[in-house]
Amino acid sequence: MMDLALFRLPDGRAWVGEGPFAEAAAPPGGTAFYVNDFTLSDARPWKIPARLTPVKSREDLWAALAQNEALNDAAAPKVRWQKPATEWFKMAFRRIRKDVLAHKLRKLVPVLTEEGELQSGDPRVLLCRVLEAPDGLWGYARVQGNQGFLGATPELLMQIEGSTLRTMALAGTAKPNREESFAADVKEIEEHELVAGFIEEALKEFGQVSRGAREVSHPAGLTHFRTDISVQLQNSADINDLIARLHPTPAVGCLPRDESGREKLAEYRRQLKTPAFFGAPFGLKVDDAFHCVVSIRGLAWNEATMFLPSGCGIVGGSAFDHEWRELRLKRESVAKLFGV
Numbered sequence: 178m179m180d181l182a183l184f185r186l187p188d189g190r191a192w193v194g195e196g197p198f199a200e201a202a203a204p205p206g207g208t209a210f211y212v213n214d215f216t217l218s219d220a221r222p223w224k225i226p227a228r229l230t231p232v233k234s235r236e237d238l239w240a241a242l243a244q245n246e247a248l249n250d251a252a253a254p255k256v257r258w259q260k261p262a263t264e265w266f267k268m269a270f271r272r273i274r275k276d277v278l279a280h281k282l283r284k285l286v287p288v289l290t291e292e293g294e295l296q297s298g299d300p301r302v303l304l305c306r307v308l309e310a311p312d313g314l315w316g317y318a319r320v321q322g323n324q325g326f327l328g329a330t331p332e333l334l335m336q337i338e339g340s341t342l343r344t345m346a347l348a349g350t351a352k353p354n355r356e357e358s359f360a361a362d363v364k365e366i367e368e369h370e371l372v373a374g375f376i377e378e379a380l381k382e383f384g385q386v387s388r389g390a391r392e393v394s395h396p397a398g399l400t401h402f403r404t405d406i407s408v409q410l411q412n413s414a415d416i417n418d419l420i421a422r423l424h425p426t427p428a429v430g431c432l433p434r435d436e437s438g439r440e441k442l443a444e445y446r447r448q449l450k451t452p453a454f455f456g457a458p459f460g461l462k463v464d465d466a467f468h469c470v471v472s473i474r475g476l477a478w479n480e481a482t483m484f485l486p487s488g489c490g491i492v493g494g495s496a497f498d499h500e501w502r503e504l505r506l507k508r509e510s511v512a513k514l515f516g517v
């Protein structure tokens with residue numbers, strides 16, 4: 178059975194870890210992956226591989242994998258996707274927006290998942306695409322037997338090097354052909370600033386926070402607002418605490434992030450059958466640094482069923498048709514990158 182984790186940095190450096198993985202509650206001294214689900218339900222999220230190999234090319238990757246012979250002959254997956262139905266998502270959209278207008282919520286991110294049937298080929302072949310994703314994206318993957326997930330995300334949850342923690346607010350998406358007016362789009366700015374403000378506030382207890390300017394960023398063919406934020410950590414803060422403090426940011430979660438908000442978020446994720454990996458933290462502690470991303474822009478599979486999720490932030494100014502199109506654009510960018 179294949180048991181592996183893969184992590185790639187935006188500059189192309191990547192590592193593949195092979196099982197069996199030892200599991201720990203706290204970060205170990207050496208190298209380990211951090212893999213959890215969205216609700217952080219795994220009490221032992223630090224996965225220490227039996228073997229870790231730096232990989233640069235798909236040849237390196239195949240050579241590093243114990244089952245490389247089986248994969249060498251495998252074809253890329255062909256998937257028959259089903260058009261997602263609007264009803265459930267429309268209902269969720271209306272209820273969230275109503276709660277926002279009634280000041281019960283400020284923002285919530287529901288997730289729509291397109292499902293498909295694997296017609297032929299092997300989804301594990303897509304591990305190559307993770308490795309070869311465009312510069313500027315972080316790649317992540319976890320495969321266990323006949324299930325797995327992988328993706329190429331533009332969103333960093335945190336990177337800790339020495340006493341510096343770097344993170345970002347990534348939220349707000351331009352409509353197609355409206356990139357010029359995006360920088361002044363009030364609704365998208367509001368959606369973004371809720372995320373940046375949350376992160377800034379959450380990090381204050383850990384040290385001096387610096388916030389960069391809101392910028393327009395173009396990862397993988399989409400246009401988003403991005404604000405870089407960093408903090409000089411006063412004490413050697415516990416990584417699990419930092420993750421729990423930041424995750425889920427309102428870029429994939431809700432605001433306020435109190436019990437009632439979190440319950441609503443969990444309820445929408447359940448109703449809409451959001452895969453557990455989606456939006457969760459995924460990281461690697463290597464070479465005295467910890468890199469951890471938000472697992473969006475990815476897909477998952479369980480035997481022959483494939484899942485392609487995408488989320489969008491709902492605020493008072495959101496309109497259903499725009500959000501529906503944004504969800505599709507996000508899924509299309511993933512489908513294009515992975516060729517599915």
Ligand SMILES: C=C(O[C@H]1C=CC=C(C(=O)O)[C@@H]1O)C(=O)O
Nearest residue numbers: 347348349350428487488489490
């Ligand atoms: C939740 C997703 O994107 C996040 C990242 C960038 C922009 C987002 C937005 O504009 O809603 C989301 O916060 C996704 O790609 O599924």
